[in-house]
Amino acid sequence: MTVDASLLTTQTVTDSVVQATMICGMLGFLIWNVKLCFEDVK
Amino acid sequence: MEAVQKQKEKVKKGSSKLFWIAAGFTAIFAVWGVVSPAGLTTTLWNWVYKFHEHFNWFTISMPLVLLLLSLYLAFGKYGSVKLGGKDDKPEFSTFSWIGMLFTAGIGVGLVNFGVAEPMVHYLQSPLGVSGGFEKADAAKNALTLALFNWGFPAWTIYTIAGLVIAYFTYHRGAKFLPGTPIEEGFKDKSWGKTAGQMANIVAASAAALTMAASIGMGVFQVKNGIQAISGREFPGLASSLVILFVLFLVYTVPALLPVKKGMKVLGDMNVIIAISLLGFVFFVGPTRYFMELILNTLQTSITQIVPIATNTFVFQAKNWFNDWPLTTLIWWVSWTPFMGVFIARISKGRTLREFITASIIIPTVFLVIWFSVFGGFGLLNAVSGNGEIANYVANNPNDVYLSFIMVLQSLPLFAITGPIFVLLIIVFLATGATSAAISLSMMTSDGVENAPPSRTLIWSVIMVTISFANVVTGTLSGVKAVAVFMGIPYVFFLILSISGMMRQLRSDFRKELL
Numbered sequence: 102m103t104v105d106a107s108l109l110t111t112q113t114v115t116d117s118v119v120q121a122t123m124i125c126g127m128l129g130f131l132i133w134n135v136k137l138c139f140e141d142v143k
Numbered sequence: 144m145e146a147v148q149k150q151k152e153k154v155k156k157g158s159s160k161l162f163w164i165a166a167g168f169t170a171i172f173a174v175w176g177v178v179s180p181a182g183l184t185t186t187l188w189n190w191v192y193k194f195h196e197h198f199n200w201f202t203i204s205m206p207l208v209l210l211l212l213s214l215y216l217a218f219g220k221y222g223s224v225k226l227g228g229k230d231d232k233p234e235f236s237t238f239s240w241i242g243m244l245f246t247a248g249i250g251v252g253l254v255n256f257g258v259a260e261p262m263v264h265y266l267q268s269p270l271g272v273s274g275g276f277e278k279a280d281a282a283k284n285a286l287t288l289a290l291f292n293w294g295f296p297a298w299t300i301y302t303i304a305g306l307v308i309a310y311f312t313y314h315r316g317a318k319f320l321p322g323t324p325i326e327e328g329f330k331d332k333s334w335g336k337t338a339g340q341m342a343n344i345v346a347a348s349a350a351a352l353t354m355a356a357s358i359g360m361g362v363f364q365v366k367n368g369i370q371a372i373s374g375r376e377f378p379g380l381a382s383s384l385v386i387l388f389v390l391f392l393v394y395t396v397p398a399l400l401p402v403k404k405g406m407k408v409l410g411d412m413n414v415i416i417a418i419s420l421l422g423f424v425f426f427v428g429p430t431r432y433f434m435e436l437i438l439n440t441l442q443t444s445i446t447q448i449v450p451i452a453t454n455t456f457v458f459q460a461k462n463w464f465n466d467w468p469l470t471t472l473i474w475w476v477s478w479t480p481f482m483g484v485f486i487a488r489i490s491k492g493r494t495l496r497e498f499i500t501a502s503i504i505i506p507t508v509f510l511v512i513w514f515s516v517f518g519g520f521g522l523l524n525a526v527s528g529n530g531e532i533a534n535y536v537a538n539n540p541n542d543v544y545l546s547f548i549m550v551l552q553s554l555p556l557f558a559i560t561g562p563i564f565v566l567l568i569i570v571f572l573a574t575g576a577t578s579a580a581i582s583l584s585m586m587t588s589d590g591v592e593n594a595p596p597s598r599t600l601i602w603s604v605i606m607v608t609i610s611f612a613n614v615v616t617g618t619l620s621g622v623k624a625v626a627v628f629m630g631i632p633y634v635f636f637l638i639l640s641i642s643g644m645m646r647q648l649r650s651d652f653r654k655e656l657l
Contacts, residue, residue, distance in 0.1 A: 123197045131201075134638050138645040143331040 161340070162587035162598070165347035166605060172352060172625045173609045177616050187624040191473070194631050195465045199455050202469050205634075206296030207452035209303050212641070213499050216306070221648060222496035224657045227313040233492035235407065237501070243410035243489055243578070244301075245506045253417070253513060254568050255360060256293075258550050259543035260467075261518030262536040264288040265525060267463045269456055282522040283439070289514050290444035291451045292471040294507040300472075300637075302502045304479035305486025306495070307640040312487055314651065318590025319488060321346035321480040325636065328643020342636040346480030347586050349629035351602065353477050354579040355609035356626040361572040362386050362614055364544055365565055371548045372561035383614050387607065393569060394576035395603040398584075399596045406581065409574045416567045417513075420560065425516050427554050432523060436515040444511055470627055477630030479637060481582035488585070520550045576606065 112120075175183045195202065216222070225231065233240065265271045265285035272281045307324040311317040317327045326339025365386045370376060397405030425433055456464045490498055525533035532550065536543050551560045583602040584594035651657050 120197065127198055127201060130635065130638070134642040137329075137639075137642040139649075140646055142646055142650040 161343055161347070161589075165344050165351075165587055166601075168344055169348045169351045169605065169609070172348070173355075173612060176609075176625065177612045180616060184624045187628040191470065191624070191627055191631070192465055194473075195461070195469045199461075199464065199469055202472050202634075203455060204452050206299050206472065207448060209299045210295055210448065210503075213299055213302060213503060217496045217499035221652065221657075222494065224495045224648075224652070226309045226493050226495070226498060227491045231313075231492040233490075235489055238414075239407050239411060240489055240493075241501065241505050242414040243406060243574075244486060244502055245410075245414070245509065252293075252357075253510075254547055254564070254571060255364060255544045256289075257513055257517040258521040258532065258546040259536060260292065261285040261289045261514060262521050262525070262533055262546055263463075263467065263543060265522060266533060266537050268467070269459045269463065274459075278526045282526050283443070285522060286436070286440045286514060286518060287443040287447045288451065288468070289518060290440060290507075290511060291447065292468055293510050293514065294444045295448060295503060296452070296472065297475045298503045298506050300475050300479060301482045301486065302499055303641060304483030304637060305490060305502070306498065307644040308483045309487035309490050309498070310644050310648065312590075313491060314657065315647070319484050319585045320590040321483055321586065321636070321640075323590065324640035324643040328640070328647050338636075338639060342480075342633075342640070343586060345629060345632050345636065347583055349477045349626070349633055350481035350579055350583055350586070351606055352609065352629060353474075353626040354481070354576055355606045355613070356623045357575055358387070358390060358572060358606060358610040359613045360544075360623075361390060361568055362610065364568050365390070367542075367545055368548060368561065368565040368568060371545075371552065372558075372565065380615065384611070387610060387614055390569065390572055390576070391603065391607045394573040394580065395600065397573065398577045398580035398599050398603055401593070406574070406577055409570060409577060413567075413570050413574050416563065416570060420563055420567060421513060421516055423556075423560060424520065424550070424554060425512075427556075428516070428520055429523065433516050433519060436519045437512055440515045440519075441508070441511050444507065473630040473634070474627050475630075476633050476637060477626055477628075480586075480633060481579050484582040484585055485578045488581075517547065517550055520553070521546060524553070576603075579606065 172183070235243070261282075262285070265281050267273055268284070268288055270276060270281065270284035270288065272278060274281075276284065308319065308321065311323045311327045312319055315327055317323045320326075320339075320343050322339035322342035324339075325342055326336055329335030329338070362383050366377060366383060397409050399405070451468075486502065490502075493501075521532045521536075524530060532546050532553075535549060536546050539545070548561075548564065551557055551564055554560070580599050580603045581594070584596075584599040585591065587602075588594040588598050648657075
């Protein structure tokens, strides 16, 4: 088994933006859903 | 009277619209799979791997979070809430209920992967021999990993998917639709209805394509089983098509009958045949070894949930991690739309505690025994025997399913167990396809409890047509890719459904409506 070498290569700006958007989007979605669980039904 | 008639027509129009959109959406993928199988397969697997690359931390830990939520719902203050009115009694006996739950959810995969999956983990995983582990440790880890994919995690996902629909159906009088928990749970939000309808469309397509992939794989399995029993080769296409036609009849007829007659009989038959085959291998094979392994696997399948659900193999190559644990978990999610509707349909009158504990624990215990016996036999052959089953799996990565027949061939009386094996695949497939056809017709008939048989028949025909196209063109990997791919959007719909149920449940409980 080898370490995923691609993790060590320099990322382009696009890669970084895509990665940040994806991760923040997912975390945001999960946090929003936790908030929805505790919200009162109107 | 006129108003009622108008309302009925409106509902009919709406359900027809949903039916045509879902059927059209399904057809796009089916046609793409036939016209450009390689293009479809590459494109969709690329998307699936992109999802794994960014969100493996989410996918692998999702079952653990859902398991904790299930335990809270079962043993917390909501545990005694009944799915249905206070006087509602369960429609099916516990044996039949578990039989239907179990066989519809796991289906033919139990036979396809019962031996193959532990062998693949033994050979390829970072916790297997290729990761530098001793044979004995690699074998133990292999079963633990297989049970992580098939045990508590899979059943927690299905249980929650069923629960969210059942809650709204039996407590809020909502429809049997996968999008119901979103539509009803977020009635007060402007986006609730649209999100719910989108979930219904994705759900119907995911269910049809996932089942078509299973039927296609089943044709391959039945053919191999018959070849192994008869010792003859059937290389032509005609034999595959005959098998497909027989499968079509076997799953369509029970789907057209009322659930109590068709589906219940299939579910009962399935459990009896599976237990008979399991009992045979258990007693004729090395019984003492199986007992030791069952106890050991039961322990690791519980104690290793947290370590595996939090291990992303961060410093290792991700091929095995992507292809097995992550893909399997997403594949389970793509099964949830129809499993959710089906579980909800058969679970009226059960309390949340009963529903959650039974539908998670009983199938998992059965799977521990199943994998310890069949997978355990293959692992014993690899660790202490001539290793022919492991060699076969290592050298035939696309035909790993045949390893199940190899176990039966290693034991006496294959002339009897061989045909039983073929029968088991047929009945397993029929149970899965029947429940898919029932769920699909319910989903596209505005969620009525007993959908018109004509619509059930149309979905049966759509599924067999996709399988037919794939068997003829030999493009099964395309439809498999679609089936996994459809699980990705559904992950988000499932999370929204859970939030929808939680806020409604809290509100109803507080208002003492339960």
